[in-house]
Amino acid sequence: xxxxxxxxxxxxxxxxxxxAAAILELYPKAVFGIGPxxxxxxxxxxxxxxxxxxxxxxxxEEKMRDLIAKNLSYEKKTVSLEEAKKIxxxxxxxxxxxxxxxxxxxxTTEEEVIxxxxxxxxxDKVTIYTTGNFVDLCRGPHVKSTKQINPESFKxxxxxxxxxxxxxxxxxxxxxxxxxFNNKKELNEYFTKLEEASKRDxxxxxxxxxxxxxxxxxxxGLVYWHPKGARVRVIMEDFWRQEHYKNGYDIVFTPHIGKSxxxxxxxxxxxxKENMYNPMEIDKDEYYIKPMNCPFHIxxxxxxxxxxxxLPLRWAELGTVYRYEKAGVLNGLLRVRGxxxxxAHLICTPKQMPDExxxxxxxxxxxxxxxxxxDFNIYLSTKPKKSVGNASMWQEAIKALKKALKKSKLKYFxxxxxxxxxxxxxxxxxKDALGREWQCSTIQxxxxxxxxxxxxxxxxxxxxxxxxxxxxxxxxxxERFFGAMIEHFAGAFPLWLAxxxxxxxxxxxxxxxxANEVYKILLNNGVRVELWDxxxxxxxxxxxxxxxxxxxxxxxxxxxxxxxxVAVRQRGKGDIGAMKVDKFVxxxxxxxxxxxx
RNA sequence: GCCUCCUUAGUUCAAUGGUAGAACAGUGGUAUCGUAAACCACAUAUGCCAGUUCGAUUCUGGCAGGAGGCUCCA
Numbered sequence: 001x002x003x004x005x006x007x008x009x010x011x012x013x014x015x016x017x018x019x020a021a022a023i024l025e026l027y028p029k030a031v032f033g034i035g036p037x038x039x040x041x042x043x044x045x046x047x048x049x050x051x052x053x054x055x056x057x058x059x060x061e062e063k064m065r066d067l068i069a070k071n072l073s074y075e076k077k078t079v080s081l082e083e084a085k086k087i088x089x090x091x092x093x094x095x096x097x098x099x100x101x102x103x104x105x106x107x108t109t110e111e112e113v114i115x116x117x118x119x120x121x122x123x124d125k126v127t128i129y130t131t132g133n134f135v136d137l138c139r140g141p142h143v144k145s146t147k148q149i150n151p152e153s154f155k156x157x158x159x160x161x162x163x164x165x166x167x168x169x170x171x172x173x174x175x176x177x178x179x180x181f182n183n184k185k186e187l188n189e190y191f192t193k194l195e196e197a198s199k200r201d202x203x204x205x206x207x208x209x210x211x212x213x214x215x216x217x218x219x220x221g222l223v224y225w226h227p228k229g230a231r232v233r234v235i236m237e238d239f240w241r242q243e244h245y246k247n248g249y250d251i252v253f254t255p256h257i258g259k260s261x262x263x264x265x266x267x268x269x270x271x272x273k274e275n276m277y278n279p280m281e282i283d284k285d286e287y288y289i290k291p292m293n294c295p296f297h298i299x300x301x302x303x304x305x306x307x308x309x310x311l312p313l314r315w316a317e318l319g320t321v322y323r324y325e326k327a328g329v330l331n332g333l334l335r336v337r338g339x340x341x342x343x344a345h346l347i348c349t350p351k352q353m354p355d356e357x358x359x360x361x362x363x364x365x366x367x368x369x370x371x372x373x374x375d376f377n378i379y380l381s382t383k384p385k386k387s388v389g390n391a392s393m394w395q396e397a398i399k400a401l402k403k404a405l406k407k408s409k410l411k412y413f414x415x416x417x418x419x420x421x422x423x424x425x426x427x428x429x430x431k432d433a434l435g436r437e438w439q440c441s442t443i444q445x446x447x448x449x450x451x452x453x454x455x456x457x458x459x460x461x462x463x464x465x466x467x468x469x470x471x472x473x474x475x476x477x478x479e480r481f482f483g484a485m486i487e488h489f490a491g492a493f494p495l496w497l498a499x500x501x502x503x504x505x506x507x508x509x510x511x512x513x514x515a516n517e518v519y520k521i522l523l524n525n526g527v528r529v530e531l532w533d534x535x536x537x538x539x540x541x542x543x544x545x546x547x548x549x550x551x552x553x554x555x556x557x558x559x560x561x562x563x564x565x566v567a568v569r570q571r572g573k574g575d576i577g578a579m580k581v582d583k584f585v586x587x588x589x590x591x592x593x594x595x596x597x
Numbered sequence: 598g599c600c601u602c603c604u605u606a607g608u609u610c611a612a613u614g615g616u617a618g619a620a621c622a623g624u625g626g627u628a629u630c631g632u633a634a635a636c637c638a639c640a641u642a643u644g645c646c647a648g649u650u651c652g653a654u655u656c657u658g659g660c661a662g663g664a665g666g667c668u669c670c671a
Contacts, residue, residue: 043666054602160666161600168668172599175666203664207608216662217644272671292671326598326669327662335670420671439670448671471671508629535629543633557631567632575632 009037012180014074014143015064015154016042019178021072021134022063023048032136033095033164033173039435040190041154041179045162048174057156060176065151067132074142075130084126084137095164096137100126153187154180200433202486203332209491209548211499212333212482221330221337223479231499231528232485233478237318239370240342240475247363249314249344254296256320260286265452266295275323293319294446294471297345298453306457311467312348312356318478319343333483334438340478346470349457350396353468357443358404360472364428364441365408367474370595371481371497372488377437378410379427381418388422389447397445397468398424422448433487440476440484445469492549492571496592499528503550504566505541506533507557514561518554518581525585542569552588 016035023030023046033045079087081104088096099109107123129138131146143149156178164170181187198204206212211229214222225233244251260279263269268276272291279286290296297315306313320340329335346356368376380401383394401424405412412426419425423445429437446469449455456464475481485497495501502522506515512533522529530550532541538555545553553569560566565578579587 052601158665159601162667163599166668168599172667174600177666220662268671275669275671294671323670328598328600328667329669330663422671434665444671446671505632507631510629537629537635538631540634541632546633553632555632559631569632 008180008182010141010143011149011153011182012037012042014146015149015178015180016044017074017129017131017134017136017138017142018064018067018146018149019060019156019176020044020046020136021067021132022060023176024134025063025067025132026060031095032093034099035136038177040181041157041177043162043175043177045164045173045175047171052159052174054159057159057176061154061156064154068146068149068151070132070146072132072146073144074140074146076127076140076142077130078125078127081124081126084128087128087135088137091135099137150183152184153182154178155187194434197433197435200487200490201332202334202432202483205486205491206333206483209486211486214332214336219337220327221325221335223333223336223338228499229482232482232493232497235497236371236475236478236482240318240367243363243367243370244316244344247314247359249316252297252300252315252317254293254300254317254319255290257287257289258295260288262295262299263288266292266449267452268292268295275325277322277324289322290319291321291323293317293321293341293343294345294449294469295453298449298455298469301347301455302453306467308349308457308459308465311457312346312352314344314346316342316344333479333486334432336477336479339480341473342475342478342481343471343473346472347455347467348470349459349465350468353397353470354400354403356470357400358407360443360470361404361408361410361426364443364472364474365410368428368430368441371475371485372494373430373484376428376430376440378405378412379415379418379429380405380412381415381420381425381427383424384417384419384421386421387419388451393447394424401426401443420444422446430484430488432484438476438480438484440481441472441474442476443470443472446471493551494595495551495588496595498549498551500530500548500550501592502527502529502552502554502588503545503548504529504531504533504554504556505538505545507538507555509533509535511556511558511561515556518556518566521581522585522588525589527585527588546571554584 013036016037019042020032020035023044027048027050029049031047033047035042035044081100085097085100088100102109103123103126126137127140129136129140129142156176158177160175160177161172162175163172179187179190181190206229209228210226211232212226213224214220215224241251257280260269263276268291276291277289279288281287296319297317300315301313318340320338322338325335325337330337346360348356380398382398387394405426425442425444427439428441429439431437450466450469455467455469457467459465485493493499504515504519504522506512515531515533519529519531532545534541538557542553542555549571551571554566555569556566560578563578563580565580566584567575567578568584569575
């Protein structure tokens, strides 16, 4: 978490009030929601008497600057709850009154606390801030006067709809986002940074580097892996399989479709149907394409009687699932409708559980680090209001999760009540180029499936027991992980992951034969090599290879033929001189072994 | 799904109420070249469906997609 700069946060908050004041001037009938500080800026939610578009933003900004020039003060006043209610009802601000009622009832406006029914200390006085004609219920603090706000230090960026209190059932308000910094220079730096970030966008790089495509006209959210992207995927998968066998997993394969009976027992038809694709009829039975792998793995478990001696079982599968995700949530490779989870289920006795958790947590960190991710946030999600499984199971599971995190010295955030209804979980999220977090690794307890499928093992006592089942994915999905990886490396994959490691370029047509010899040597040594002997100038071929971010470019011409060498150009370093062919092969094979570990 | 914006060759961009122009990529030639774009020629596009209009790529509406948010993400 970045260190918070209180000063700029106060300014951002004050600018958000300033924007509200400007809105009030322009639309006297506006009803105000809330207007907090966010990363890099602020927003404010309103109900406006008319539709506004991006074209209205400059007008609002202008009004804000007018107000700054008027040197308005941010006047603080402490009033009783009753008084505040009177003030806001006179102003016809029903959202503010709702907030006041929450303060009165629960001592807070925090939705999570209210939902859990935790009553905070009683509040009988609140503070209100007045700027010009705009009066707001607000804890503050604020700047003293609009004079302290640099009129060039902020910009309104976008309009979006947002549900009141973040609840889909509530009305949608108009949200205006803005960014604000200390001065114009910092503001410009922010926009430059955004531009830089957009160059790393995996959707852009995916096209430029010919890695993947999505054909919206033939199915949004469905990914086509091109040869180069597929090559990376093969490397990812090979590494994944190898490491899973090393870590005591077995790999399984299961079908892509299953009869409705399976999904009825699993409960998916009851609580997940809207995310599943419609069934197909085969021999008068309904078959559903799988949105999850768990029910299939459970069938393998149930194919015979299991003893405590068989446990723990660790079954992994690169399982491709299809989920109907709402149209508005799709995002390149990061959120799709068909994806391959690097899924596994751990089935163990209660006694084995803590050790299994620790192992799987360490495994997931190892995988993330292997692929170059060092900066990620870990979340521990606890029991939600609606849940299955008894309280002691939850407690025991959460305890084990916390203990594993502590033992591995990992910092984490607690997502109170954020667990799935069937169990607590640890999620590891990595950031994309724009700083948005995407959940990749997930380690989830499942108290539901073992129950529904009546999973059992025979214990030492000869009696039947119910095993623990832990569902986990390390990369999350290959699609999302690949997308995150493209952005992380900005398309310049390290040698061991690069789809093409070496490209050979001929200076002119008469060097084709020698180039082909070098190509064969590299290919036979397992190097991912391409030969580009087309009739283009060498400069052009180099430019093209550089744009493709290929780690090593070999130029061959008369000189190299004579000395049985290649002229080596390394990504990021340029021409590093000639090297004998066999030495280059040796060097590249050595370098490939070094992962980012 | 909801809110705002967007949709012109394979790609990046231009123009227009009288059906579109360029660059790169592509194809065919010429050149045979030493570390980030050789030269010439050719071919290629207004997402789909309605409406308004003599005429729509341009205006309006719907649909389909996309971007950024919101919600969701078992």
